[in-house]
Amino acid sequence: MKIGGGGGATGVAAKKRQRTGSSNRLSSTVAAIDSSRPDEILDECSHKPSALRRTASHSHLPISSRGAFNDSASADTVLRLYVDCPFDDDDAESISAVDSLDQSDVQIYLHSDVLRRCEYFEALLSERWLNESKDTAGDSGSASKMHRFSLGVPDTPRSIDDHITVLQLLYTDDYSATIDSVSTALSLLEVALKLIFEECIKACVRFLEAVPWTEEEEKRVFSLIPLLRDEETKDLLARVAPIKHDSSEDMLRGLIRAALHNHTNMAFVKAFVAKLLRDFSSKELARRVLDRVFEMSLKVVKESLEEYSSPDFRCDHNDPEAIQRLNLHTAMTNGRHLLWLVERMIELRVADTAVKEWSNQVSFTADLQRAFRDDAWRNYVPGLPAVVLRCTCKLANAVSMGTILADRQVRMKLVKNWLPVLIACKDNVSPMMPNHKQLYLELEETFLRIISTLPLSDAQELLQQCLSFSTRNVEDCPHLISAFTTWFRRANRSHEQKDFVCKKFGDWAD
Incomplete structure (x- = not known):
């Protein structure tokens, strides 16, 4: 699926990075995103927030009034989504495979004030703007520049589609039409946790808490619980883990x-x-x-x-x-x-x-x-x-x-x-x-x-x-006859056998 133009400006070199996974709330996201300006490729490490954490509360930022999702005419930010596939530096076949991923890249036109609903983008943009202020000091008349970011997504089915869906949810306050199944809620929750999109996280958790799960869905829920805050996990944990040990x-x-x-x-x-x-x-x-x-x-x-x-x-x-x-x-x-x-x-x-x-x-x-x-x-x-x-x-x-x-x-x-x-x-x-x-x-x-x-x-x-x-007819009680026969057979063993037994008892006594 493609939205907008391709993102070939970054090239293979910009895409050679280790896949860090999507389960760590922020660190994995930071390691997968780079920022770039139209006229230069910025150093990957210099434009990442280094100490971002989910806060106890998140203010609701206004939705953009300057345009809609993927509106290139009003957008001030371009986000490129690409499949982040790990490979060895010396593996020519892997490098060739990365080149072929260009066709799956997605470029989306977004608005910075809407992206600020995600704490990750808010921190990233704030740092970006600070750098831009330094670069453009004394040149107040210059036109504002387009922000360009690249975001690596896991190489899993529908991963890019899930990221696009979460970005679309930034432009609305109505999540019910989109979060309509446990599978969807889990997939979107993983992305929302990466981007620290609090409203989406709450909507996914609320849906998951209210509906039944299959065994496989329960495993996915349990794997995401460590990434949630205590107040978010209370109802989920009550379903999957006993309060009392017994x-x-x-x-x-x-x-x-x-x-x-x-x-x-x-x-x-x-x-x-x-x-x-x-x-x-x-x-x-x-x-x-x-x-x-x-x-x-x-x-x-x-x-x-x-x-x-x-x-x-x-x-x-x-x-x-x-x-x-x-x-x-x-x-x-x-x-x-x-x-x-x-x-x-x-x-x-x-x-x-x-x-x-x-x-x-x-x-x-x-x-x-x-x-x-x-x-x-x-x-x-x-x-x-x-x-x-x-x-x-x-x-x-x-x-x-x-x-x-x-x-x-x-x-x-x-x-x-x-x-x-x-x-x-x-x-x-x-x-x-x-x-x-x-x-x-x-x-x-x-x-x-x-x-x-x-x-x-x-x-x-x-x-x-x-x-x-015993009964009147002796033949009707063979079990009793057998029991007495067995006892007498054991009691009437030959003298040699008795001597052997007595000797054994004597040895044990000694």
């Missing part, structure tokens, strides 16, 4: 709680939050949040069962039946929450803490056994035993499969504390529903696999408690 943790905890407590279409919300957890970038953060919510839900279930099972409960309430019903429903609701949390933790392989906590529930499992020997739960929460045992089965199965690597004490206590609950459910949950029967069988097999990982002395104690797994 914002992600708060958000994730809130989503999980909402999925568990606050929605009627709970199944859909739970599925959505589960998807977010699977795709979450920080496994450690997800672990912390899930551990915390798990701990809170478990606490509610334990307290509800503790109050329900308390022998002094009926003496403390006027309507004990209603309170008992509320306690059971509370335990059931939060038990379902626990099951969902356990499934998520196992899925993400972050259930280590949950297994330790679940294996250490001596008082809770005692309350459950007392509750299941009562008849009240059958009328109010018949699914409570299945929910509690599913939580146990999920965690125990993950331990037995190696998904969760639990130490020996955790494995032993997991079976020792929850095996009596399984036995109490089998003895008191009647008639036995088909799905319950399958659940009991799965948990029996899982417990027996865990017992096989324990020392023989611990396994001996626990296996004796598993006799309730």
Whole structure:
């Protein structure tokens, strides 16, 4: 695109400069601009403002009344835009390429009082005029000279067009017709920051703050934030950077709680939050949040069962039946929450803490056994035993499969504390529903696999408690037969093997 005549007066030598980029607010612009008079090429360094900075406020300068944009008849300034392409001094091909850039040069006729709306040009022109005053002292009758500048622009698509658009905006106070998309606002903002065109900067920032961004646009916004003043970046930063260091943790905890407590279409919300957890970038953060919510839900279930099972409960309430019903429903609701949390933790392989906590529930499992020997739960929460045992089965199965690597004490206590609950459910949950029967069988097999990982002395104690797994038809309980067969095989090793083991223990003791 060309406006006006070409700018060939400067030649190749004037264009040989290193590309400095467009991201530094002023320094890059200074390094890319040179000034020249009609009759001479000025030294590049002698006519650059050396210490220009954006001020806190910028007065609104009047728009030129002497002409319009690119009006050669009234203009007192000629600005040449050219592509600033870096090359090696000894590279003949690069020099040839620079010569070919003449065809993309743009010469624009402008007005100095309008250019003053940019702090860069205001400083440049002020210095220029001071030099001119020295040159023309005593010659007041001489005609004013045309100001000529050259501005290098990055070698990127639409770079020259963006610069031209910003220069056109100098001649208007209405930016809304031009700044109509995020892409346009970002491109013009880069140029406005170079030229320190305050009104344009504010207009671009205001547009960006008010509209959505794509991911790529957000990256561009973030890259420009360091070049803006604090008051300009406040609203933009609030969108792209957390104010608190734990914002992600708060958000994730809130989503999980909402999925568990606050929605009627709970199944859909739970599925959505589960998807977010699977795709979450920080496994450690997800672990912390899930551990915390798990701990809170478990606490509610334990307290509800503790109050329900308390022998002094009926003496403390006027309507004990209603309170008992509320306690059971509370335990059931939060038990379902626990099951969902356990499934998520196992899925993400972050259930280590949950297994330790679940294996250490001596008082809770005692309350459950007392509750299941009562008849009240059958009328109010018949699914409570299945929910509690599913939580146990999920965690125990993950331990037995190696998904969760639990130490020996955790494995032993997991079976020792929850095996009596399984036995109490089998003895008191009647008639036995088909799905319950399958659940009991799965948990029996899982417990027996865990017992096989324990020392023989611990396994001996626990296996004796598993006799309730037997059935009238011995062939229907192969898992129990296999467990005892394994234990006896290990206990009845030959004397030679026992001597070898004893010697090893003796060596370790020594």
